[in-house]
Amino acid sequence: MSKPVFLVTGADLAADALALLGRYDVVYAGVKPTEADLVALCRRHDPVAMIVRYGAVNAAVMDAAPALRVISKHGSGTDTIDKSAAAARGIQVVAAAGANAAAVAEHALALLLACAKSVVAMNARMHAGHWDKATHKSVELEGRTVGLVGLGAIGLRFARMADAMGMRVLGFDPYAKDLPAHVQPVDLATIWRESDAISLHCPLTDDNRGLLNAQTLAACRPGVIIVNTARGGLIDEAALLAALRSGQVGSAGLDSFAVEPMTAPHPFHGEPRITLSPHIGGVTADAYVKMGVGAARNALAVLNG
Template identity: 35%
Template sequence: MGARVLVTDVAWPTTDVERSVLAGAGAELILAPPGDTAALAALAVDADAILTCFRTVSAEVLDAAVRCRTVARYGVGVDNIDVGHATRLGMLVSNVPVYCVDEVADSALLGILALARRLIPLTRDVAAGGWGRTVPGSGSRLRGKILGLVGLGSIGSALAERAHALGLDVVAFSRSPRPVPGVRWAASLKDLLAEADMVSLHMPLTDRTRQLIGAAELAAMKPTAWLVNTARGPLVDTAALLKALEHGTIAGAALDVTDPEPLPADHPLRTRDDVVLTPHTAFSSDGSLAELARRAATNVVDVLAGRLPATIVNPGVLTSAALRTPLAAR
């Protein structure tokens, strides 16, 4: 019998792409039905590998997966995987850090444009039978304004290129600054927040970045500024953001990710005219989803075949005595 690959969840209609990649290596794809942690752990017992999108792969699931050699993430962030525990058990963890750069950068720009052109209140007014003349306020001119990027990896850099085309000035903050054409570096996050007319987050979720933007950071922003988050919901203190919007501390927000996710059906952020809210779909397009499925499945196939995958989240496992499979260099 070939290897069994447990897919915990997917956010797209079919698993045809990854099923094909795995079948080419003689591996069988097992798609888990919805269920609790115990149900997922029961399925993990016979898994040689785990592929996961958003579902939590906890220590309980990993302990049950006694044959599992690798856990592969469909996506960039690995905050839904207990990476430390996987490392202790000798499982290699991989991700797909580059597959939706254009899509997420486009989505962040879409949020900025929607806030600038007041898309939400105007379309709601038209849908209700109006024609915009009764909606107070006017749009904002973007040219000459300052975009602040918190984190400047591939997505932040792609957004910076788009921002320059609109005539925006770009300033960035990162703990590891590097020369980037057309981008100024802020000395601190506080300095960036005070200067920027719009702040876009492009950081991974870690213990260090959780609730990076809270009440104090929102208070440091201009009252006319917008917050854009296409990265991870818990980077922002949701209660503090709602209060900042209600009190006029900032002028608006564009969110593709929230904390919690999804927001409760009656959450006030869902209906505010100064909030552009989308359901964690910034990464999604016909091209990006196919590429993501192929790359994630290929990472699994590589490990099962004794090869190093394209990306390794926990490289320390390679020298661990607990490593469950010998891996040759690529």
């Protein structure tokens, strides 16, 4: 008799995670699974669990897998899973929250420093044979204020690093409790008004889509640095580009985008004050193992009651 199936919406899974799934067959959907791919695989294998790495899992996918009991995110963001459809079908949605917190927080700090210190621009100038010591001035972060939107595992780890650099840390998160002393809880209006840099660490919801838009960016301090390692839908990209070109936003470090993968040409391409990375904040060798193990354990916990 064949084993029940775990469907992984990706091309691989960490060996440590696979070791936990010995009682199951593991089927891979590949690196860029479409809805049609997932529906076909669900019809063929009728999985009891899915581990979601890439692609979206909607009602059509769920309906193709009547045995499906749990959808487990390989990471923390579940916005690519239709949670309402899952709830209506009695399917639990779980996430490996915190598994990639160190990786993402470090990447957010790297983007903040790249923006403040003009790392990318100076590197290009040096490789072109220039020496701009007499004319360039970077931003010193000590004594500056950073505003964090989202104070989960990633946001709090970033806050600790910012505090260690001597920054004042403001934070907004209506669900956060028992915050450390170095994080000052404030409302969003205060984040916009008082922050020299803003870093986004919250999930994407219908309520906060376009959180940074023409109105909120105009309420920020002139020259503010924007960092986003969360979800691209949190930012109105056209409004951000306009604010960068006007000087209202000094620079931006972006790891996530409204449409992924980003296709060329894109309005951000060639903008000298935007530092881009392809949503790899959580992609490290260590985080890959942590997220895989977390996703497998979370799914097994549901299956085992």
